[in-house]
Amino acid sequence: PAFGLFLFTIARDPLRIIILIAGAFFWLVSLLLSSLIWFIAVKASDPRDERLQKGLLIFGVMFSVLLQEAFRFLYYKLLRKAIEGLVALSEDGCSPISIQQMAYVAGVGFGLMSGAFSMINLLADALGPGTVGIHGDSQLYFLTSAFMTMVLIFLHTFWGILFFHGCEHRRWWEIAAVVVMHLTVSGSSFCNPLYVGSLVPSYMLMAAAAAWAYLLSGGSAQNLRRFLLCK
Numbered sequence: 001p002a003f004g005l006f007l008f009t010i011a012r013d014p015l016r017i018i019i020l021i022a023g024a025f026f027w028l029v030s031l032l033l034s035s036l037i038w039f040i041a042v043k044a045s046d047p048r049d050e051r052l053q054k055g056l057l058i059f060g061v062m063f064s065v066l067l068q069e070a071f072r073f074l075y076y077k078l079l080r081k082a083i084e085g086l087v088a089l090s091e092d093g094c095s096p097i098s099i100q101q102m103a104y105v106a107g108v109g110f111g112l113m114s115g116a117f118s119m120i121n122l123l124a125d126a127l128g129p130g131t132v133g134i135h136g137d138s139q140l141y142f143l144t145s146a147f148m149t150m151v152l153i154f155l156h157t158f159w160g161i162l163f164f165h166g167c168e169h170r171r172w173w174e175i176a177a178v179v180v181m182h183l184t185v186s187g188s189s190f191c192n193p194l195y196v197g198s199l200v201p202s203y204m205l206m207a208a209a210a211a212w213a214y215l216l217s218g219g220s221a222q223n224l225r226r227f228l229l230c231k
Contacts, residue, residue, distance in 0.1 A: 002115060002153045005108055015097055016105045023075060023109025023160075030071040031117065034064035058190070065182045068110070072160070073175075075106055076167045099168055100161070100217055107160020111153035118149040144195040151202045155185060158209035165216045181205050 010016045038060035045052055079102045086095045122145050159178045166174030185205060191197030214224070 001150060002108075002112060005157070006112065010105055010108065013097075016101070019079070019097075019102055019105045020109040020112070022078075023106040024113035026071045026075045027068060027110045027113045030067045031064065034060065034067045037063065061186050061189070062183060065186050066179070069163070069175075069179050069182060072106075072110065072163055073167065076103075076164050079106065099164060103161045103164030104157065104217075106164070107157035108153075110160060111156030114156055115149045115153040118145070118152065122146070122149075140195060141193070144192075144199060147199060148189075148202065151199075151206050152185070155181070155202070155206050155209060158206070158213040161213040161217060162209065181209060 006020070010020055038056065041056050041059070042053070045056060047053065079099070083095045083097075083099060083102070086097075122142060126142065159182065162174055163178045166172060166178070185202050188198040188201050
């Protein structure tokens with residue numbers, strides 16, 4: 001599905017490809033910074049203190065989420081400046097791409113990079129040593145991880161639309177809602193290996209975020225009905 005989004009909505013437009021790559025780069029920088037801070041915290045702590053290590057893991061996840069959203073805001077500010085430059089250079093005084101389209105492409109960029117790193121971690125685990133489920137653990141690890149990766153890609157796409165809309169119209173509660181949803185989805189991963197506790201809430205939030213982003217983008221029930229009926 002993520003490849004389909006890229007192929008049918010982004011790949012044919014060079015400007016959208018540039019925005020997508022830049023968005024992926026911003027997400028990557030946020031991950032590197034949060035990983036560095038978590039690594040320093042772990043090295044500076046007592047590795048024998050399991051409670052402290054678990055607390056540092058929770059801190060690392062939450063801090064990473066907040067840093068990702070901070071970089072999403074920085075990317076919005078950068079794209080806002082880019083639109084002003086494109087308008088100044090254009091002959092008709094119009095930007096070749098709208099802020100809504102930028103929000104979508106930037107969200108896809110965040111999501112694709114997030115999904116790519118998730119898949120790399122899965123493939124690294126798949127190389128072994130050991131066999132998944134050999135000690136009685138769930139054998140659905142790879143399957144559920146793939147579904148979780150997919151939902152995160154879509155969520156980042158919808159979050160990008162919601163976040164940019166909140167910044168554009170100064171609706172800070174929309175930005176706060178994105179941050180809360182991101183924290184909730186990331187925090188639900190601590191329910192694993194009880195995968196129902198992470199997958200079900202994540203997909204419910206994805207459905208809610210998709211409907212919200214659709215309405216903010218100008219969609220309506222009538223348009224959706226026409227699309228489903230191919231009219």
